[in-house]
Structure formats: structure tokens, C-alpha cells
Amino acid sequence: MDTLLLVLILLLVASATGVAARFLPSLPTPLVQIAFGALLAWPAIGLHVELEPEIFLLLFIAPLLFSDARRFPQREFMVLRGPILALALGLVLFTVIGVGYFIHWLLPSLALPICLALAAILSPTDAVAVAAISGRLPVPPRLMRILEGESLMNDASGLVAFKFAVAAALTGSFSLADATLDFFIISVGGLVIGAAVAWLFNIVRTRLIEHHLGEATTIQIVLLMLLLPFAAFLLAEHLGCSGILSAVAAGMVINRTDLKRESQLHTRMQAHSVWEMVEFVLNALVFLLLGFQLPEIIGGALNHSLHDVGDYEFLRLLGYVVVISLALLILRFIWIVGATGVSHQLSRWRHPDRARRFASMRVILAATLAGIRGTITLAAALSLPQLMNDGTPFPARELLIFLATGVILFTLMTGSIGLPLLLKNLDLPRDTHEFEEERRARIAGAEAAIYRIERYHHDRNLDFARDEHNEELLVAFNEISARLMTYYRQRLKLGDHDTPTPLLEATRQLERETRLEALRAERREYYKLRGRHRINDDVLRRLVREVDLAEAALTSAGGSQVKH
Numbered sequence: 001m002d003t004l005l006l007v008l009i010l011l012l013v014a015s016a017t018g019v020a021a022r023f024l025p026s027l028p029t030p031l032v033q034i035a036f037g038a039l040l041a042w043p044a045i046g047l048h049v050e051l052e053p054e055i056f057l058l059l060f061i062a063p064l065l066f067s068d069a070r071r072f073p074q075r076e077f078m079v080l081r082g083p084i085l086a087l088a089l090g091l092v093l094f095t096v097i098g099v100g101y102f103i104h105w106l107l108p109s110l111a112l113p114i115c116l117a118l119a120a121i122l123s124p125t126d127a128v129a130v131a132a133i134s135g136r137l138p139v140p141p142r143l144m145r146i147l148e149g150e151s152l153m154n155d156a157s158g159l160v161a162f163k164f165a166v167a168a169a170l171t172g173s174f175s176l177a178d179a180t181l182d183f184f185i186i187s188v189g190g191l192v193i194g195a196a197v198a199w200l201f202n203i204v205r206t207r208l209i210e211h212h213l214g215e216a217t218t219i220q221i222v223l224l225m226l227l228l229p230f231a232a233f234l235l236a237e238h239l240g241c242s243g244i245l246s247a248v249a250a251g252m253v254i255n256r257t258d259l260k261r262e263s264q265l266h267t268r269m270q271a272h273s274v275w276e277m278v279e280f281v282l283n284a285l286v287f288l289l290l291g292f293q294l295p296e297i298i299g300g301a302l303n304h305s306l307h308d309v310g311d312y313e314f315l316r317l318l319g320y321v322v323v324i325s326l327a328l329l330i331l332r333f334i335w336i337v338g339a340t341g342v343s344h345q346l347s348r349w350r351h352p353d354r355a356r357r358f359a360s361m362r363v364i365l366a367a368t369l370a371g372i373r374g375t376i377t378l379a380a381a382l383s384l385p386q387l388m389n390d391g392t393p394f395p396a397r398e399l400l401i402f403l404a405t406g407v408i409l410f411t412l413m414t415g416s417i418g419l420p421l422l423l424k425n426l427d428l429p430r431d432t433h434e435f436e437e438e439r440r441a442r443i444a445g446a447e448a449a450i451y452r453i454e455r456y457h458h459d460r461n462l463d464f465a466r467d468e469h470n471e472e473l474l475v476a477f478n479e480i481s482a483r484l485m486t487y488y489r490q491r492l493k494l495g496d497h498d499t500p501t502p503l504l505e506a507t508r509q510l511e512r513e514t515r516l517e518a519l520r521a522e523r524r525e526y527y528k529l530r531g532r533h534r535i536n537d538d539v540l541r542r543l544v545r546e547v548d549l550a551e552a553a554l555t556s557a558g559g560s561q562v563k564h
Contacts, residue, residue, distance in 0.1 A: 013284075037288040038292070060375065069247070069251025083146045096158075099123075099327055113169035116165040125154060125370075130148070189239065189241030194232040197235060197250055232246040290378055378404065
């Protein structure tokens with residue numbers, strides 16, 4: 001019963017933090033949730049949640065990364081694979097070595113392998129935190145894709161580096177050749193296992209649909225998809241590979257195969273709704289649980305006597321956190337500047353006539369501050385062993401956990417404050433390439449629709465001509481076809497522009513707003529009719545669903561700002 005009450009309380013608080021964040025727009029939601037969690041875990045209130053790193057990674061991180069990977073555009077991933085891998089692999093190694101030696105200089109009483117283990121803990125960025133903070137900011141699309149791809153891929157490299165640093169601390173030995181081979185096996189194995197699990201899921205889904213179950217299996221398919229990241233993670237971990245990369249690979253495969261299932265309307269809509277709710281709950285719980293750990297982490301660092309690292313005054317601990325966090329940001333800035341310069345030079349050599357413009361300093365600084373640490377860092381810190389191989393306590397374990405938690409909070413706060421300042425009034429160049437792709441797609445879709453209406457109209461007219469009693473129906477059908485053809489020809493006219501002119505954008509927005517106003521008036525009338533008992537609940541639901549589908553299509557296409 002206590003566990004059940006705790007779960008209900010967490011869900012209630014998660015909902016409350018979402019509402020509170022709406023009234024505190026200047027504060028990022030993760031910080032609000034961490035504060036709520038710390039408040040509830042304070043000894044005066046007495047709520048306590050012990051975080052098991054393995055369970056935490058399975059229940060929270062695996063589905064969240066799966067969901068992010070399922071949405072990540074694969075074409076952009078392939079185009080940006082160079083910058084993404086440079087951050088996910090190169091920057092992680094650069095951070096582990098650079099920050100590890102810096103921590104050893106800062107705290108010379110700590111052995112170098114332990115310092116490298118802490119640097120590995122701090123190396124991965126957090127996809128959830130980055131998305132939560134940058135979601136409402138004018139981030140350049142290319143930069144946002146790179147940051148998302150980095151946070152999806154660098155968890156595995158950071159955790160593998162952490163594993164070998166801890167092993168070196170426990171055994172006193174380290175082999176670069178063994179570490180490289182194991183990293184390859186763990187990473188590639190995780191990707192292959194995740195892809196295989198997703199492939200099997202797609203076979204099951206196809207069989208269910210082919211057996212004439214179709215949309216009736218929507219709930220079963222969505223449930224299987226919810227279980228998919230857990231299956232991918234558990235199988236990979238059981239086989240000694242990266243469960244994180246397995247979940248990411250499964251999400252990418254599902255993203256690719258979903259492109260071939262255009263007819264499953266109900267499955268798509270229900271899956272979208274379910275995953276939207278799951279993501280909100282898990283995102284909130286992740287930061288709530290982080291807040292729940294704060295009182296115990298602070299108390300452990302302040303009260304535990306560790307003679308080999310000196311005094312534990314609170315200000316000294318905070319100083320360590322600030323200095324290590326700044327070292328992380330400086331190394332990230334150096335790496336990004338160097339990688340950007342190399343990429344720019346290569347682009348000039350390969351395509352001198354259309355080389356990409358060098359990134360502005362504001363964008364580089366934004367990319368630096370976007371290196372926010374989060375849940376992976378906390379889970380890795382809490383998974384530090386309690387004892388060495390000889391049975392003695394693991395050196396400075398409480399200090400390492402405190403420093404990792406402090407860096408999480410520091411990067412969250414600097415990102416929350418610095419990113420809005422850097423990105424404020426940022427002049428984002430208009431993405432004419434994407435606009436041109438959308439324009440061509442709209443024209444092709446309208447032409448396909450017109451062609452299909454003409455063919456369907458011709459075929460049905462032949463059917464009506466065989467039956468002399470269908471004259472009135474034939475007239476109505478001709479009017480319907482003419483009306484639809486007029487609609488699609490208007491869309492062709494709107495899409496027949498070479499450049500995204502302000503008039504065209506204003507026209508499309510006005511069209512969306514007008515149609516939305518009409519749909520909402522239609523829905524209000526349905527509810528009024530139900531209130532007067534002119535229609536029953538089944539009719540109301542059926543009519544409202546039609547309007548909801550039309551409105552969802554309009555709002556997702558244009559993001560209209562029309563108020564209800």
C-alpha cells in the first residue's frame with residue numbers, strides 16, 4: 001500500500017509541476033520539478049524514494065530515448081552524422097581525458113582512475129533536459145538536430161568509458177586494446193540487437209494486420225510498441241551490450257518502417273496520444289526523482305568523513321562543483337570551435353562554390369551551454385560500487401555523487417539562464433530548402449488527388465449510367481467531384497510559388513484560421529444539440545471525432561494561433 005500511495009503521489013506531483021510551470025514561464029520545467037522533489041524529500045516531510053540505477057535506466061531512460069529516436073528524422077541524421085559522431089564519440093573521449101586529469105589536479109588525493117570515472121560520469125549530455133530547456137527557444141534547426149543526435153548517441157560512449165574507469169580503479173590495471181574492442185562490441189551489439197527486436201515487432205504487427213484484424217488491433221499494437229524499448233534494453237543488457245543504444249536503434253527502425261504504413265490512421269493517432277502522455281509522465285518523474293535524491297546526497301557529502309580528500313565545508317564543495325562545471329564547458333567550447341573549423345575547411349575544399357558559412361559565436365556559445373547533464377549522469381554516479389575488491393569502501397563515493405549532482409544542477413541553471421539570453425532575437429535564416437520541399441510535396445499531393453478524383457468520377461459515372469434510377473445521385477456526385485476538384489486546384493494555386501513570400505504565408509495562415517473557426521463552431525453546435533437532447537452520445541462522439549481529426553490536421557500543419 002505504501003508503494004501504491006507513493007506512486008499516486010508522484011503522479012499527482014508530476015501533474016502539479018506541469019501546471020506550475022505554466023505559471024512560471026521564466027523557469028524551466030525541469031528546475032521546477034527538481035525543486036518539488038527536493039521539497040517532498042526533505043526530512044520534515046519524510047517522503048523517500050531510493051533510486052536503483054539499473055531500474056531507473058530501464059523504466060525511464062530506455063522509453064524516453066526510444067521515443068526521441070522514433071521522432072528523429074533519419075535523413076538529417078545521415079546528413080549530420082559527422083558533427084553528431086564528433087560530439088558523441090570524440091567529445092566524450094576528450095572530456096574524459098581532459099576533465100579527468102583536471103579533477104586529479106584539483107583533488108590530488110583521489111587516484112587518477114577514480115577521477116577518470118567521475119569525468120566519464122559527467123561526459124554524456126541529457127536528451128530530456130536539452131529538449132525541455134530549448135523547446136521554446138529559437139534554436140537553429142541544424143544545431144537542434146545535432147544536439148538531439150549527440151544526446152541520443154553519447155550515453156553509450158560515456159557509460160562504456162565509465163565502466164572501464166571503474167574497472168581500472170578496482171583492479172589497478174587498464175588495457176587500451178581491450179577497452180577499444182569491448183567498446184566496439186558493446187556499441188555495435190546494442191545497435192544490432194535493438195534493430196533486430198524492432199524488426200521482429202514489425203513482423204508481428206504485419207501478421208496481425210494481414211489476418212484481417214486491421215485497425216481492431218490498434219490497442220494491441222500500441223501496447224506492444226510501449227513494451228518494445230524495454231524488450232530491446234533488457235535483451236541487450238542480458239547479452240552484455242548497450243541497452244541504451246539498443247533502445248535508440250529500435251526507435252530508429254520503427255521510425256523507418258512507420259513510413260510504409262500510411263493507411264493505419266487510428267494506430268498512428270492513438271500511438272501519438274499514448275506516447276505524448278507517457279513522455280510527459282516520465283519526463284516529470286525523472287526530474288522529480290532527481291530532486292528526491294538531493295537531501296540525501298547533500299547530507300552524505302557533508303556528514304560522511306573521508307579523510308583522504310580534506311574538509312567538507314559546504315562552500316568548498318560548491319566551489320568544486322563550479323570549477324568542474326566550468327572545465328566541462330570550456331573543453332566543450334574548445335572542441336566545438338575546433339570541429340566547426342575543420343568542418344568548414346573541409347566544406348570549402350570539397351565545394352568551394354557553395355561552402356557552408358562559419359557558425360556565429362552566438363550559436364557556438366549556445367551549443368556549449370546546451371551541454372546539459374542530467375539523468376544518465378545521476379544514474380551512473382549512483383551505480384558507483386560501494387566496496388573495492390579488497391573489501392574497503394570505494395574512495396570518496398559520496399563526494400563523487402555530490403559533485404555529479406552539483407554539475408547537473410549547475411548546467412541546468414546555466415543553460416536555463418544563458419540559452420534564452422544568447423538566442424534572444426536571434427535572426428534565424430529562412431529555410432528555403434525545406435519550404436521548397438514542402439511546396440513541391442503539396443503540389444504533388446494535390447495533383448495526385450485531382451487525378452484520383454477524375455478517375456473515380458469516371459468509373460462511378462459508368463456505374464450510374466447502367467442504372468436509370470440513379471439520375472439524382474449522379475447529379476449529386478458531379479457536384480461533390482466539382483467541389484473537391486475546385487478545392488485542390490486552389491491548393492495548387494497557393495503552392496505555385498517559387499519563393500516563400502509573406503503574402504503566401506499570410507494567405508495560408510488566414511485560410512487555416514478561417515477553417516479552424518468553422519470547425520470549432522461546428523463542434524460547439526454538436527455539443528449544444530447534445531445538451532438539448534437532439535442527438536445521443538454515440539452520434540456526438542462520431543461527429544466530434546471527425547471535427548477533431550480535421551482540426552488536428554490543420555493545427556499540425558500550420559501551428560495556428562487561433563484561440564478557442
